[in-house]
Amino acid sequence: MSIFVDQQTRLAVQGITGRDGSFHTRQMLGYGTKVVAGVTPGKGGQVFDGVVPVFDTMADAVAETRANTSIIYVPAAVAASAIFEAADAGVALIVCITEGIPVLDMTRVLPYLHERGARLIGPNCPGLISPPRSKVGIIPGNICRPGRIGVVSRSGTLTYEIVHQLSGAGYGQSTCVGIGGDPLIGTSFIHCLSAFQADPDTDAVVMIGEIGGTDEQQAADFVQQAMSKPVIGFIAGQTAPPGRRMGHAGAIIAGSSGTAAEKMAAFARAGIAVMKRPAEVVALLKARL
Amino acid sequence: MNLHEYQARDILRRHGIPVPPGEVATSADQARAIAARLSGGGAVVVKAQVHAGGRGKAGGVKLARDAAEAAAHAAKILGMTIKGLVVQRVLVAPAAEIAAESYVGMVVDRASQRPTLMVSAAGGVDIEEVAAQTPEQIHRLAVDPRYGVLPHQALGLARKLYQDMTRARAAAEIMQRLYGAFYAVGASLAEINPLATTRDGALAALDAKIVIDDNELDRHPELAALRDTSAEAPSEVAAREAGLTFIKLDGSVGCCVNGAGLAMATMDLVKYYGGEPANFLDIGGSSDPQKVVSALRIITADPSVRAILFNIFGGITRGDDVANGIVQATGQLPLKVPLVIRLTGTNEELAIEILTKAGFSALTDMDEAVKQAVAKARAA
Structure with a gap:
């Protein structure tokens, strides 16, 4: 029916309260994507737009919501660390929209993901979409x-x-x-x-x-x-x-x-x-x- | 971001790699003084500091017997144009007597996704030529970034370059230090070419090249400060300051596009329909009319532009924002060349209404727009 994302996708948005993260979370919700969690350190306990619970860490988000996919909209300086965090939280698919991650950061990130069996799409990508109802990205x-x-x-x-x-x-x-x-x-x-x-x-x-x-x-x-x-x-x-x-x-x-x-x-x-x-x-x- | 040789040499020296003395001069008099101070009466080399390969062939590297001759060479090289770049600085260094030359470089290999050490006993020449003609002369080591270059790995590589164990040990040390420097400055390329064996048997990094990953500059302001804007086209400097990605080309159709892939495809289509693109320009994914204003200003400053083509596929970029930017910009600086606008996607109707009201017309088909722009550039 599609590859990588479908109706089983339960999405956590890393950087959900940021400018890009919030805009695109609304777009994804509007499309029908199951956005089950958001993560912004320090904003745990809030509820985004009255529908998406926000957590301080990816580990909390996965434990509470069984998210199996994450999408990253955080700034480049902290994007590599967001990918590490997602992998440790145990999601199988990580989509990184962020542009501008240093290549040497990626030389450390990629073997880490490989060892944990997590797939990364991106970085510096528009994400993916399986019409008609699952869109993870922009x-x-x-x-x-x-x-x-x-x-x-x-x-x-x-x-x-x-x-x-x-x-x-x-x-x-x-x-x-x-x-x-x-x-x-x-x-x-x-x-x-x-x-x-x-x-x-x-x-x-x-x-x-x-x-x-x-x-x-x-x-x-x-x-x-x-x-x-x-x-x-x-x-x-x-x-x-x-x-x-x-x-x-x-x-x-x-x-x-x-x-x-x-x-x-x-x-x-x-x-x-x-x-x-x-x-x-x-x-x-x-x-x- | 490319560093100059003298800047790269400084970085390597700070990381403990043996780099012979050498200083940079911007005038013949300075070159004379440096030569007199560093050479002890012996010969020096005077080397153009520009971001271009083949400096030697272009006459930008000269050997001088003494300080007076160094000044004469510097006078000639300063102001010289090498591959379109004007030489503003020369490096003056004592001439080394070289017994052998090898190559040691670090890159990130895209296929293996690993930082990779590349070495060759065939140094002192363009390593790409060695790779093309005698690839067996290049030895590689894919490094695991968790452990870095391990001593036995470095020594194994060094033994491929040097029979003599003392020299092999010294080279291995240099390789490990080069790897350290590579990560410390966030390089995408760091090379020593040649790594010379001098007459007394010591190793010295005679020439160095470092390219910094642009994405590292935010966390390395000290490296960002090394940028030499005089070595870049002024339009490219202005574009970077405005947050645009711009590359000047030689054609007559100015292009303003959202997204790098679409911008390249637009240039290709200009060529396909018989025109030549004047530039690559990506206004990015944001919705900021001010970016459009800056983009138009930069494109119109190029006298070879005969027509301007906008190609906007609204996704995240909103068509109405771009339309407002075009109206705003043309209000501030009236255009002297024809403008063709292709605009589709998000808020397309609103955008076309804004443009029509301001007296512009907009197309929705990319091929049609490119054809028109090429025809108008040719007619102008």
Whole structure:
């Protein structure tokens, strides 16, 4: 029916009383997400908007509400520590929206999560949504439609653009996942592709990559070896100059490696239908389904 | 954020890595005085301090026999342009007699997600070329950040560079210290190239490069203060101060987009339809009309911009906020070039009403907007 989040998701919001946390908690509640707890140290005992109990710690939140997923909206300086806390509280899925976490913090966070079997999505990501009722993050619910296309992307608004095209043409989504634009992230393209391949309610996958690193190339190998479902791909940054970070910390061509051209070639070799521009997604999908 | 060689050398020296003396000069006279003081009458090198590789090939690194010649070289190098950057400072250091050169670097490897030590006996040249042509000459160690570089691991790597055990021990010590410096300053790259063996058999870090992770600068104000804004395009400095991500490019279509991925895709689409983007600009996810004002100011300051394209997909960013920003900004600085606006998503109707009232029109289709902007840039 979807990957990673669904009707069983019981969400705790870390940073629920902050500007972004409170705004997006209301959006998620409005969409139908089961937001069962909020966490802000020092504000335990309050009730957010009359419906979501607030706790001082993640451990309390999980003990009281059986939250199984957390989402993080705290500032970058304390975001790594929020991820550690969520992992120790025992939630299985942690989604980190926060942008600007130092890479060296992530080198310590990722092995910690791995040892505890917790999955992290992000950081620096828009989160994920399984239409029609579970949204964990900031992807606008109104552009999504329930359906059978999986979407996985390193970007935010570019994902919205492509989802908008899909929905407009009648292709709803099983789950849309934004994996994040940082160099070190918890969930890669391959994790998502593998979950979409196993999901009986996903028929095809749209994969949106960008310059920097080799995630897309590895994903292409995976598609070739392990996927029977059609995959449509896009790479942003064909005109990006080398050596410059294009907004996302991970979107950088290092020397001559990580270019859009090499990623698009890897996609094509693996049998992935490559979009030259976002508007081609619908036609390519139609041809493959 | 890139550090200059002299700044990187200071950091390594503070972490106990042997770095030969050397000081920075901004004039020929200063270069002469430094050369006279440090060289003991011997030769010195004068090195341009710019954020560009290939300084030597560009004529930015010169050997001088004495202080007078150092001053002459400095006079020539200061003010020189290397890869578009004007040289403002030179490093003056005694010339070392080098018997051998190796490479020692730290990066965060994205694939293994580990801090990784990279070493090679083929130092003194561009390590990327070594990696491309003779990858077997590069040795790597993925470090577990909980324990750091363990002594036997460092020594194992060092033995691949040096037969002599004393030298291998010294190199191992340098590798562990480089790892310490890497974490202490929050670097995304720290390299010593070359790590030179001098005639007397000692090891010395002759050249150093450190790149600081921009995300570390908030908790390292002392490093943020090392930023050399004279080495950056003024428009990029202004953009950073306004909280925008901006990169200047060579084309004629100015782009203002919300979100980095969409901003890249917009540039690509400009190119696809036969135009050239003038910039990358991400106004971010917030709803702040003032950001739009700053963005328009920065784009219009570029004389090669012939048309401006807004591409906004309202999610968190509200379309009406961007519309208000456009109206506000064009009120403050009337545009001399055509403006094409594409705006869809959150509060789209309200945004279009605001823009129409102010005499602008807005499109909802990205391809159509890009085509129009390219055509207008070409006609201008």
